[in-house]
Amino acid sequence: xxxxxxxxxxxxxxxxxxxxxxxxxxxxxxxxxxxxxxxxxxxxxxxxxxxxxxxxxxxxxxxxxxxxxxxxxxxxxxxxxxxxxxxxxxxxxxxxxxxxxxxxxxxxxxxxxxxxxxxxxxxxxxxxxxxxxxxxxxxxxxxxxxxxxxxxxxxxxxxxxxxxxxxxxxxxxxxxxxxxxxxxxxxxxxxxxxxxxxxxxxx
Amino acid sequence: xxxxxxxxxxxxxxxxxxxxxxxxxxxxxxxxxxxxxxxxxxxxxxxxxxxxxxxxxxxxxxxxxxxxxxxxxxxxxxxxxxxxxxxxxxxxxxxxxxxxxxxxxxxxxxxxxxxxxxxxxxxxxxxxxxxxxxxxxxxxxxxxxxxxxxxxxxxxxxxxxxxxxxxxxxxxxxxxxxxxxxxxxxxxxxxxxxxxxxxxxxx
DNA sequence: TCAAATTTTTGCGCGCACGCAAGTTTTCGT
DNA sequence: ACGAAAACTTGCGTGCGCGCAAAAATTTGA
Numbered sequence: 001x002x003x004x005x006x007x008x009x010x011x012x013x014x015x016x017x018x019x020x021x022x023x024x025x026x027x028x029x030x031x032x033x034x035x036x037x038x039x040x041x042x043x044x045x046x047x048x049x050x051x052x053x054x055x056x057x058x059x060x061x062x063x064x065x066x067x068x069x070x071x072x073x074x075x076x077x078x079x080x081x082x083x084x085x086x087x088x089x090x091x092x093x094x095x096x097x098x099x100x101x102x103x104x105x106x107x108x109x110x111x112x113x114x115x116x117x118x119x120x121x122x123x124x125x126x127x128x129x130x131x132x133x134x135x136x137x138x139x140x141x142x143x144x145x146x147x148x149x150x151x152x153x154x155x156x157x158x159x160x161x162x163x164x165x166x167x168x169x170x171x172x173x174x175x176x177x178x179x180x181x182x183x184x185x186x187x188x189x190x191x192x193x194x195x196x197x198x199x200x201x202x203x
Numbered sequence: 204x205x206x207x208x209x210x211x212x213x214x215x216x217x218x219x220x221x222x223x224x225x226x227x228x229x230x231x232x233x234x235x236x237x238x239x240x241x242x243x244x245x246x247x248x249x250x251x252x253x254x255x256x257x258x259x260x261x262x263x264x265x266x267x268x269x270x271x272x273x274x275x276x277x278x279x280x281x282x283x284x285x286x287x288x289x290x291x292x293x294x295x296x297x298x299x300x301x302x303x304x305x306x307x308x309x310x311x312x313x314x315x316x317x318x319x320x321x322x323x324x325x326x327x328x329x330x331x332x333x334x335x336x337x338x339x340x341x342x343x344x345x346x347x348x349x350x351x352x353x354x355x356x357x358x359x360x361x362x363x364x365x366x367x368x369x370x371x372x373x374x375x376x377x378x379x380x381x382x383x384x385x386x387x388x389x390x391x392x393x394x395x396x397x398x399x400x401x402x403x404x405x406x
Numbered sequence: 407t408c409a410a411a412t413t414t415t416t417g418c419g420c421g422c423a424c425g426c427a428a429g430t431t432t433t434c435g436t
Numbered sequence: 437a438c439g440a441a442a443a444c445t446t447g448c449g450t451g452c453g454c455g456c457a458a459a460a461a462t463t464t465g466a
Binding site: 044047 | 414415416417
Protein backbone atom coordinates (compact mmCIF):
# COMPACT_ATOMS: atom_id res chain seq x y z
CA UNK A 1 0.00 0.00 0.00
CA UNK A 2 2.93 2.20 0.81
CA UNK A 3 4.47 0.59 -2.25
CA UNK A 4 1.54 1.78 -4.32
CA UNK A 5 2.35 5.40 -3.66
CA UNK A 6 6.00 4.93 -4.55
CA UNK A 7 5.20 3.38 -7.90
CA UNK A 8 2.67 6.14 -8.45
CA UNK A 9 5.18 8.95 -8.01
CA UNK A 10 7.70 6.98 -10.01
CA UNK A 11 5.26 6.78 -12.86
CA UNK A 12 4.30 10.41 -12.43
CA UNK A 13 7.94 11.42 -12.73
CA UNK A 14 8.49 9.24 -15.80
CA UNK A 15 5.50 10.49 -17.71
CA UNK A 16 6.08 14.11 -16.72
CA UNK A 17 9.68 13.83 -17.86
CA UNK A 18 8.75 12.35 -21.20
CA UNK A 19 5.97 14.83 -21.81
CA UNK A 20 8.11 17.85 -21.03
CA UNK A 21 11.00 16.53 -23.08
CA UNK A 22 8.75 16.02 -26.08
CA UNK A 23 7.18 19.44 -25.67
CA UNK A 24 10.27 21.58 -25.22
CA UNK A 25 13.06 19.31 -26.34
CA UNK A 26 15.29 17.42 -23.90
CA UNK A 27 17.79 20.27 -23.51
CA UNK A 28 15.17 22.64 -22.18
CA UNK A 29 13.94 20.49 -19.32
CA UNK A 30 15.51 20.89 -15.88
CA UNK A 31 14.95 18.33 -13.19
CA UNK A 32 13.19 21.04 -11.17
CA UNK A 33 10.63 21.23 -13.95
CA UNK A 34 10.04 17.51 -13.90
CA UNK A 35 9.79 17.44 -10.13
CA UNK A 36 7.35 20.32 -10.09
CA UNK A 37 5.24 18.74 -12.83
CA UNK A 38 5.09 15.55 -10.78
CA UNK A 39 4.31 17.40 -7.59
CA UNK A 40 7.40 16.48 -5.61
CA UNK A 41 10.52 18.23 -4.45
CA UNK A 42 13.56 18.30 -6.71
CA UNK A 43 15.47 16.36 -4.10
CA UNK A 44 12.92 13.57 -4.26
CA UNK A 45 13.50 13.23 -7.97
CA UNK A 46 16.99 11.96 -7.21
CA UNK A 47 15.60 9.44 -4.79
CA UNK A 48 13.94 7.81 -7.78
CA UNK A 49 16.26 8.57 -10.67
CA UNK A 50 19.96 9.23 -10.49
CA UNK A 51 20.27 11.34 -13.59
CA UNK A 52 18.18 13.77 -15.53
CA UNK A 53 17.90 11.51 -18.55
CA UNK A 54 17.00 8.42 -16.62
CA UNK A 55 13.37 9.39 -16.04
CA UNK A 56 12.82 10.14 -19.71
CA UNK A 57 14.30 6.83 -20.77
CA UNK A 58 12.45 4.99 -18.04
CA UNK A 59 9.17 6.24 -19.48
CA UNK A 60 9.96 4.22 -22.59
CA UNK A 61 11.71 1.22 -21.08
CA UNK A 62 9.73 0.82 -17.89
CA UNK A 63 8.52 -2.75 -18.16
CA UNK A 64 11.35 -4.09 -20.25
CA UNK A 65 12.43 -6.41 -17.49
CA UNK A 66 9.10 -8.09 -16.96
CA UNK A 67 8.49 -8.21 -20.70
CA UNK A 68 11.62 -10.20 -21.52
CA UNK A 69 11.10 -12.45 -18.57
CA UNK A 70 7.58 -13.18 -19.78
CA UNK A 71 8.74 -13.60 -23.35
CA UNK A 72 11.36 -16.17 -22.36
CA UNK A 73 8.92 -18.02 -20.15
CA UNK A 74 6.36 -18.02 -22.95
CA UNK A 75 8.64 -20.05 -25.22
CA UNK A 76 7.76 -23.72 -25.34
CA UNK A 77 10.03 -25.98 -23.35
CA UNK A 78 10.73 -27.79 -26.61
CA UNK A 79 12.80 -25.03 -28.15
CA UNK A 80 16.42 -24.65 -27.15
CA UNK A 81 17.48 -22.17 -24.52
CA UNK A 82 19.35 -20.18 -27.13
CA UNK A 83 16.30 -19.85 -29.36
CA UNK A 84 14.08 -18.94 -26.43
CA UNK A 85 16.35 -16.21 -25.15
CA UNK A 86 17.32 -14.82 -28.52
CA UNK A 87 13.76 -14.73 -29.81
CA UNK A 88 12.60 -13.11 -26.60
CA UNK A 89 15.15 -10.32 -26.82
CA UNK A 90 14.49 -9.76 -30.50
CA UNK A 91 10.80 -9.57 -29.74
CA UNK A 92 11.58 -6.85 -27.21
CA UNK A 93 12.90 -4.66 -29.97
CA UNK A 94 10.33 -5.51 -32.62
CA UNK A 95 7.33 -3.75 -31.16
CA UNK A 96 8.17 -0.37 -29.76
CA UNK A 97 5.44 -0.44 -27.16
CA UNK A 98 2.63 2.06 -26.87
CA UNK A 99 4.70 5.19 -26.74
CA UNK A 100 4.52 8.36 -28.77
CA UNK A 101 6.41 7.50 -31.93
CA UNK A 102 8.47 10.69 -31.80
CA UNK A 103 9.92 9.56 -28.47
CA UNK A 104 12.34 7.19 -30.13
CA UNK A 105 13.35 9.84 -32.59
CA UNK A 106 14.06 12.26 -29.79
CA UNK A 107 16.22 9.67 -28.04
CA UNK A 108 18.25 8.89 -31.11
CA UNK A 109 18.73 12.61 -31.68
CA UNK A 110 20.03 13.67 -28.29
CA UNK A 111 23.49 12.29 -27.49
CA UNK A 112 22.86 12.23 -23.76
CA UNK A 113 19.63 10.29 -24.22
CA UNK A 114 21.30 7.89 -26.64
CA UNK A 115 23.95 7.04 -24.06
CA UNK A 116 21.39 6.56 -21.33
CA UNK A 117 19.23 4.46 -23.60
CA UNK A 118 22.11 2.10 -24.32
CA UNK A 119 23.00 1.81 -20.64
CA UNK A 120 19.44 0.89 -19.79
CA UNK A 121 19.84 -2.44 -21.57
CA UNK A 122 21.40 -3.61 -18.31
CA UNK A 123 17.89 -3.63 -16.90
CA UNK A 124 17.00 -6.80 -18.72
CA UNK A 125 19.97 -8.82 -17.48
CA UNK A 126 18.63 -9.65 -14.05
CA UNK A 127 15.24 -10.83 -15.33
CA UNK A 128 16.89 -12.84 -18.10
CA UNK A 129 19.13 -14.56 -15.59
CA UNK A 130 16.11 -15.51 -13.52
CA UNK A 131 14.22 -16.70 -16.56
CA UNK A 132 17.20 -18.87 -17.51
CA UNK A 133 17.48 -20.58 -14.15
CA UNK A 134 13.75 -21.08 -14.19
CA UNK A 135 14.11 -22.97 -17.45
CA UNK A 136 17.16 -24.91 -16.35
CA UNK A 137 16.99 -25.20 -12.58
CA UNK A 138 20.08 -27.38 -12.60
CA UNK A 139 22.18 -24.62 -14.07
CA UNK A 140 24.66 -22.77 -11.91
CA UNK A 141 23.39 -19.33 -10.94
CA UNK A 142 26.73 -17.76 -11.71
CA UNK A 143 26.68 -19.21 -15.20
CA UNK A 144 23.20 -17.83 -15.70
CA UNK A 145 24.42 -14.39 -14.69
CA UNK A 146 27.31 -14.64 -17.13
CA UNK A 147 25.05 -15.65 -19.98
CA UNK A 148 22.50 -12.95 -19.31
CA UNK A 149 25.25 -10.36 -18.99
CA UNK A 150 26.61 -11.51 -22.32
CA UNK A 151 23.20 -11.21 -23.90
CA UNK A 152 22.95 -7.69 -22.53
CA UNK A 153 26.39 -6.87 -23.87
CA UNK A 154 25.49 -8.18 -27.31
CA UNK A 155 22.30 -6.14 -27.31
CA UNK A 156 24.31 -3.06 -26.42
CA UNK A 157 26.59 -3.69 -29.36
CA UNK A 158 23.58 -3.91 -31.63
CA UNK A 159 22.10 -0.74 -30.21
CA UNK A 160 25.31 1.22 -30.56
CA UNK A 161 25.78 0.05 -34.12
CA UNK A 162 22.23 0.95 -34.98
CA UNK A 163 22.39 4.37 -33.37
CA UNK A 164 25.65 5.19 -35.06
CA UNK A 165 24.47 4.06 -38.46
CA UNK A 166 21.33 6.07 -37.88
CA UNK A 167 23.26 9.23 -37.12
CA UNK A 168 25.18 8.97 -40.37
CA UNK A 169 21.92 8.42 -42.16
CA UNK A 170 21.79 10.81 -45.06
CA UNK A 171 23.27 9.71 -48.37
CA UNK A 172 26.52 7.78 -48.36
CA UNK A 173 28.33 6.15 -45.44
CA UNK A 174 30.67 3.26 -44.81
CA UNK A 175 27.46 1.19 -44.82
CA UNK A 176 28.56 -0.60 -41.69
CA UNK A 177 25.20 -2.18 -41.25
CA UNK A 178 23.70 -4.48 -43.86
CA UNK A 179 20.22 -3.98 -42.53
CA UNK A 180 18.59 -0.88 -41.17
CA UNK A 181 16.25 -3.00 -39.09
CA UNK A 182 17.08 -2.97 -35.39
CA UNK A 183 15.45 -6.33 -34.63
CA UNK A 184 17.48 -7.96 -37.39
CA UNK A 185 20.63 -6.36 -36.07
CA UNK A 186 19.88 -7.56 -32.55
CA UNK A 187 19.37 -11.07 -33.84
CA UNK A 188 22.65 -10.87 -35.72
CA UNK A 189 24.58 -9.84 -32.63
CA UNK A 190 22.91 -12.46 -30.47
CA UNK A 191 23.57 -15.34 -32.85
CA UNK A 192 27.22 -15.79 -31.88
CA UNK A 193 26.16 -16.45 -28.30
CA UNK A 194 23.87 -19.31 -29.20
CA UNK A 195 26.57 -22.00 -28.80
CA UNK A 196 27.34 -20.76 -25.30
CA UNK A 197 23.68 -20.75 -24.31
CA UNK A 198 23.06 -24.23 -25.64
CA UNK A 199 26.25 -25.68 -24.20
CA UNK A 200 25.41 -24.35 -20.76
CA UNK A 201 21.89 -25.69 -21.07
CA UNK A 202 22.98 -29.26 -21.83
CA UNK A 203 24.79 -29.92 -18.59
CA UNK B 204 55.21 15.10 -30.03
CA UNK B 205 52.38 17.23 -28.83
CA UNK B 206 51.02 13.84 -27.94
CA UNK B 207 53.98 13.33 -25.61
CA UNK B 208 52.88 16.22 -23.44
CA UNK B 209 49.32 14.98 -23.26
CA UNK B 210 50.35 11.57 -22.09
CA UNK B 211 52.68 13.22 -19.61
CA UNK B 212 49.97 15.27 -17.95
CA UNK B 213 47.66 12.28 -18.09
CA UNK B 214 50.21 10.25 -16.21
CA UNK B 215 50.88 13.12 -13.82
CA UNK B 216 47.18 13.31 -12.98
CA UNK B 217 46.89 9.55 -12.51
CA UNK B 218 49.85 9.22 -10.18
CA UNK B 219 48.98 12.36 -8.26
CA UNK B 220 45.45 11.09 -7.79
CA UNK B 221 46.59 7.70 -6.56
CA UNK B 222 49.21 9.15 -4.24
CA UNK B 223 46.84 11.62 -2.64
CA UNK B 224 44.11 9.02 -2.29
CA UNK B 225 46.48 6.65 -0.55
CA UNK B 226 47.78 9.39 1.72
CA UNK B 227 44.53 10.96 2.88
CA UNK B 228 41.95 8.39 1.89
CA UNK B 229 39.79 8.71 -1.20
CA UNK B 230 37.09 10.76 0.52
CA UNK B 231 39.49 13.53 1.41
CA UNK B 232 40.77 14.25 -2.06
CA UNK B 233 39.09 16.93 -4.16
CA UNK B 234 39.72 17.17 -7.85
CA UNK B 235 41.21 20.61 -7.20
CA UNK B 236 43.86 18.91 -5.09
CA UNK B 237 44.71 16.47 -7.84
CA UNK B 238 44.82 19.18 -10.45
CA UNK B 239 47.06 21.34 -8.30
CA UNK B 240 49.37 18.44 -7.51
CA UNK B 241 49.68 17.76 -11.22
CA UNK B 242 50.22 21.41 -12.03
CA UNK B 243 47.14 21.98 -14.16
CA UNK B 244 43.87 23.81 -13.78
CA UNK B 245 40.88 21.99 -12.27
CA UNK B 246 39.05 22.43 -15.54
CA UNK B 247 41.80 20.60 -17.37
CA UNK B 248 41.36 17.61 -15.11
CA UNK B 249 37.95 17.06 -16.64
CA UNK B 250 39.44 17.19 -20.10
CA UNK B 251 41.29 14.03 -19.20
CA UNK B 252 39.03 12.28 -16.74
CA UNK B 253 35.30 12.59 -16.50
CA UNK B 254 34.94 11.73 -12.86
CA UNK B 255 36.91 12.11 -9.70
CA UNK B 256 37.45 8.38 -9.26
CA UNK B 257 38.51 7.77 -12.81
CA UNK B 258 42.03 9.11 -12.39
CA UNK B 259 42.64 7.00 -9.30
CA UNK B 260 41.46 3.86 -11.03
CA UNK B 261 43.35 4.73 -14.19
CA UNK B 262 46.57 4.77 -12.19
CA UNK B 263 46.03 1.08 -11.54
CA UNK B 264 44.47 0.01 -14.83
CA UNK B 265 46.36 2.20 -17.24
CA UNK B 266 47.86 -0.33 -19.61
CA UNK B 267 45.21 -2.99 -19.25
CA UNK B 268 44.22 -2.63 -22.86
CA UNK B 269 47.65 -3.12 -24.32
CA UNK B 270 48.38 -5.89 -21.83
CA UNK B 271 45.45 -8.10 -22.83
CA UNK B 272 46.06 -7.43 -26.48
CA UNK B 273 49.67 -8.54 -26.06
CA UNK B 274 48.65 -11.51 -23.97
CA UNK B 275 46.22 -12.73 -26.61
CA UNK B 276 48.71 -12.19 -29.39
CA UNK B 277 51.36 -14.05 -27.37
CA UNK B 278 49.31 -17.25 -27.38
CA UNK B 279 50.47 -19.75 -29.94
CA UNK B 280 48.34 -20.03 -33.04
CA UNK B 281 47.88 -23.69 -32.15
CA UNK B 282 45.65 -23.09 -29.15
CA UNK B 283 41.99 -22.37 -29.69
CA UNK B 284 40.64 -18.86 -29.73
CA UNK B 285 38.72 -19.54 -26.55
CA UNK B 286 41.81 -20.71 -24.69
CA UNK B 287 43.85 -17.80 -25.96
CA UNK B 288 41.34 -15.17 -24.91
CA UNK B 289 40.37 -16.75 -21.61
CA UNK B 290 43.96 -17.37 -20.55
CA UNK B 291 44.88 -13.84 -21.53
CA UNK B 292 42.13 -12.29 -19.43
CA UNK B 293 42.85 -14.55 -16.48
CA UNK B 294 46.50 -13.59 -16.73
CA UNK B 295 45.42 -9.96 -16.52
CA UNK B 296 44.05 -10.57 -13.07
CA UNK B 297 46.76 -12.91 -11.80
CA UNK B 298 49.57 -10.41 -11.41
CA UNK B 299 48.42 -7.16 -9.94
CA UNK B 300 51.07 -5.08 -11.69
CA UNK B 301 53.67 -2.95 -9.97
CA UNK B 302 51.35 -0.88 -7.85
CA UNK B 303 51.35 -0.20 -4.14
CA UNK B 304 49.63 -3.23 -2.67
CA UNK B 305 47.35 -1.11 -0.51
CA UNK B 306 45.88 0.43 -3.65
CA UNK B 307 43.68 -2.56 -4.33
CA UNK B 308 42.57 -2.63 -0.72
CA UNK B 309 41.60 1.01 -0.92
CA UNK B 310 39.58 0.35 -4.06
CA UNK B 311 37.71 -2.58 -2.58
CA UNK B 312 36.98 -0.49 0.49
CA UNK B 313 35.49 2.61 -1.11
CA UNK B 314 32.12 2.00 -2.77
CA UNK B 315 32.63 4.74 -5.34
CA UNK B 316 36.00 3.30 -6.32
CA UNK B 317 34.59 -0.21 -6.47
CA UNK B 318 31.94 0.87 -8.94
CA UNK B 319 34.42 2.74 -11.09
CA UNK B 320 36.81 -0.19 -10.99
CA UNK B 321 34.16 -2.54 -12.31
CA UNK B 322 33.16 -0.13 -15.05
CA UNK B 323 36.74 0.12 -16.19
CA UNK B 324 36.66 -3.46 -17.42
CA UNK B 325 35.09 -2.00 -20.56
CA UNK B 326 38.55 -0.72 -21.41
CA UNK B 327 39.75 -4.16 -22.46
CA UNK B 328 36.89 -4.82 -24.87
CA UNK B 329 38.20 -2.78 -27.77
CA UNK B 330 41.69 -4.27 -27.64
CA UNK B 331 40.30 -7.77 -27.27
CA UNK B 332 38.12 -7.29 -30.31
CA UNK B 333 41.13 -6.19 -32.32
CA UNK B 334 43.20 -9.08 -31.04
CA UNK B 335 40.45 -11.47 -32.08
CA UNK B 336 40.16 -10.20 -35.63
CA UNK B 337 43.95 -10.30 -35.85
CA UNK B 338 43.83 -13.96 -35.01
CA UNK B 339 40.89 -14.72 -37.27
CA UNK B 340 40.97 -12.15 -40.07
CA UNK B 341 38.06 -13.89 -41.74
CA UNK B 342 35.81 -13.25 -38.78
CA UNK B 343 33.13 -10.62 -39.00
CA UNK B 344 34.07 -7.47 -37.12
CA UNK B 345 30.66 -7.23 -35.56
CA UNK B 346 30.94 -10.75 -34.23
CA UNK B 347 34.32 -9.91 -32.76
CA UNK B 348 32.79 -6.94 -30.99
CA UNK B 349 30.03 -9.11 -29.60
CA UNK B 350 32.45 -11.70 -28.32
CA UNK B 351 34.76 -9.18 -26.71
CA UNK B 352 31.81 -7.40 -25.14
CA UNK B 353 30.65 -10.73 -23.75
CA UNK B 354 34.09 -11.39 -22.33
CA UNK B 355 34.02 -7.99 -20.69
CA UNK B 356 30.57 -8.67 -19.30
CA UNK B 357 31.68 -11.99 -17.86
CA UNK B 358 34.70 -10.36 -16.27
CA UNK B 359 32.43 -7.77 -14.71
CA UNK B 360 30.30 -10.52 -13.23
CA UNK B 361 33.40 -12.08 -11.72
CA UNK B 362 34.58 -8.78 -10.34
CA UNK B 363 31.24 -7.95 -8.78
CA UNK B 364 30.98 -11.38 -7.21
CA UNK B 365 34.49 -11.13 -5.85
CA UNK B 366 34.01 -7.64 -4.46
CA UNK B 367 30.76 -8.56 -2.82
CA UNK B 368 32.12 -11.71 -1.28
CA UNK B 369 35.09 -9.69 -0.11
CA UNK B 370 32.89 -7.13 1.61
CA UNK B 371 31.10 -9.82 3.58
CA UNK B 372 34.44 -11.29 4.48
CA UNK B 373 34.51 -11.69 8.22
CA UNK B 374 33.25 -14.95 9.66
CA UNK B 375 30.12 -16.47 8.18
CA UNK B 376 28.32 -15.58 4.97
CA UNK B 377 26.15 -17.22 2.37
CA UNK B 378 29.48 -18.44 0.94
CA UNK B 379 28.47 -17.47 -2.53
CA UNK B 380 31.93 -18.03 -3.89
CA UNK B 381 33.68 -21.37 -3.61
CA UNK B 382 37.09 -19.83 -4.18
CA UNK B 383 38.46 -16.59 -2.83
CA UNK B 384 40.87 -16.34 -5.74
CA UNK B 385 39.92 -13.68 -8.25
CA UNK B 386 41.78 -15.30 -11.17
CA UNK B 387 39.98 -18.57 -10.55
CA UNK B 388 36.67 -16.76 -10.39
CA UNK B 389 37.40 -14.96 -13.64
CA UNK B 390 38.22 -18.26 -15.32
CA UNK B 391 35.00 -19.73 -13.99
CA UNK B 392 32.89 -16.94 -15.40
CA UNK B 393 34.68 -17.01 -18.75
CA UNK B 394 34.33 -20.76 -19.24
CA UNK B 395 30.69 -20.63 -20.35
CA UNK B 396 31.69 -18.38 -23.24
CA UNK B 397 34.23 -20.84 -24.65
CA UNK B 398 31.71 -22.55 -26.97
CA UNK B 399 30.75 -19.21 -28.48
CA UNK B 400 34.36 -18.20 -29.02
CA UNK B 401 35.29 -21.49 -30.63
CA UNK B 402 32.18 -21.66 -32.77
CA UNK B 403 32.79 -18.19 -34.12
CA UNK B 404 36.42 -19.05 -34.77
CA UNK B 405 35.54 -22.02 -36.94
CA UNK B 406 33.20 -19.93 -39.07
C1' DT C 407 -7.51 5.37 19.32
C1' DC C 408 -3.04 6.93 20.31
C1' DA C 409 1.74 6.92 20.63
C1' DA C 410 6.17 4.63 19.27
C1' DA C 411 8.68 2.96 15.33
C1' DT C 412 9.67 2.88 10.58
C1' DT C 413 9.81 4.90 6.17
C1' DT C 414 9.67 8.75 2.94
C1' DT C 415 10.11 13.49 1.79
C1' DT C 416 12.40 17.67 1.94
C1' DG C 417 15.85 21.62 2.57
C1' DC C 418 20.47 22.61 2.66
C1' DG C 419 25.11 22.58 1.31
C1' DC C 420 29.06 21.08 -1.18
C1' DG C 421 31.63 19.52 -4.90
C1' DC C 422 31.59 17.97 -9.38
C1' DA C 423 30.84 17.69 -14.67
C1' DC C 424 30.71 20.23 -18.60
C1' DG C 425 29.38 23.85 -22.33
C1' DC C 426 31.17 28.02 -23.78
C1' DA C 427 34.24 31.57 -25.09
C1' DA C 428 38.34 33.60 -24.42
C1' DG C 429 43.48 33.08 -23.88
C1' DT C 430 47.72 30.45 -24.59
C1' DT C 431 50.68 27.24 -26.77
C1' DT C 432 52.20 24.30 -30.62
C1' DT C 433 52.32 23.18 -35.55
C1' DC C 434 52.80 24.20 -40.24
C1' DG C 435 53.19 26.50 -44.74
C1' DT C 436 55.78 29.56 -47.27
C1' DA D 437 61.74 33.08 -39.47
C1' DC D 438 57.25 34.71 -39.32
C1' DG D 439 52.45 34.76 -39.36
C1' DA D 440 48.25 31.93 -39.90
C1' DA D 441 45.90 27.74 -38.35
C1' DA D 442 45.06 24.22 -35.32
C1' DA D 443 45.17 22.25 -30.74
C1' DC D 444 45.23 22.63 -25.85
C1' DT D 445 44.34 25.11 -21.52
C1' DT D 446 41.80 28.00 -18.53
C1' DG D 447 38.01 30.81 -16.12
C1' DC D 448 33.38 31.26 -15.63
C1' DG D 449 28.71 30.05 -15.05
C1' DT D 450 25.03 26.72 -14.58
C1' DG D 451 22.74 22.71 -13.31
C1' DC D 452 23.18 18.37 -11.34
C1' DG D 453 24.01 14.29 -7.82
C1' DC D 454 24.01 13.17 -3.39
C1' DG D 455 25.19 12.96 1.80
C1' DC D 456 23.13 14.54 5.83
C1' DA D 457 19.80 15.56 9.25
C1' DA D 458 15.31 17.42 10.31
C1' DA D 459 10.39 17.15 9.24
C1' DA D 460 6.35 14.80 7.54
C1' DA D 461 3.83 10.76 6.54
C1' DT D 462 2.77 5.88 7.25
C1' DT D 463 2.71 1.53 9.64
C1' DT D 464 2.54 -1.07 13.75
C1' DG D 465 1.50 -2.56 18.52
C1' DA D 466 -1.24 -2.35 22.36
